[in-house]
Amino acid sequence: MIRLILGGDKSGKSDFGLQCLYEGVSPALLLATGQAQDFTFGQQILDHRLARIPEIPVKETGIELPRLLEKSILEYRSILIDSLDFWVFACHEQWEEAQQALLHSLSLVPDEIQVTIVSCEAGLGPIAASSQVRQFVRRLGALNQAVAAVSDEVCLMVAGLPLYVKKA
Incomplete structure (x- = not known):
């Protein structure tokens, strides 16, 4: 079973993803894609780490x-995969191959395994002036759709509340 949780910044998507992980069958694992590039994000990662149950690797x-999935x-x-947006940042030039590899990996998930994926729903705001930001938003949007x-x-x-777009 694959579940995708989308939302904007501070929408509650990571907390909801953790709740789904905790309610799932053991053993459980968190695959974290974000790496701290600045102090503020480092603090956010630390806060998330302290809020998690320490028994979950x-x-x-x-x-x-x-490959890890x-x-x-x-x-x-x-x-739990948290989150695709940071993974898109990590892929850079290998984007096409990486996206295909992820979709292939997801096709291998058996029905009895629960995979919850968190991602930002980008592009709800104004069009970015920077071509790099537009490229990122378009890549993430295409990945979210796939x-x-x-x-x-x-x-x-939305505001910490789950709105189901597609229900199992």
């Missing part, structure tokens, strides 16, 4: 998300 993925579905029953297409459930978080 965390693996930092970088661009290796597809394939390995993890053999060992864990519930997996992942939503293979997901059993899609949820949009």
Whole structure:
């Protein structure tokens, strides 16, 4: 079962993703894609780490998300990927191959394994003036659409409330 949780910054998507992970079958794993590039984000990562149940292992993925997901579905029953937007940042020039690899990895998820994926729903605001930001928003939007297409459930978080777009 694949679940995609979308939302804006501070919409409650990571908290809802953790709740889904905690309610899933053990053993559970968190695949974290974000890496601190500045003090503020480092503090946010620390806050998330302190809020989690310490018994659930965390693996930092970088661009290796597809490979780690394939390995993890053999060992864990519930997996949380938080979040696709930071993974898109990590992919850079390998974007096309990385996106195809992730979609292939998701196609290998058995029905009895719960994979919850968190991602920002980008592009709801004004069009960015920077070509780099536009490229990122377009890549993330295309990835979100592709992942939503293979997901059993899609949820949009608004002000901490889940709105189901696609229900299993």
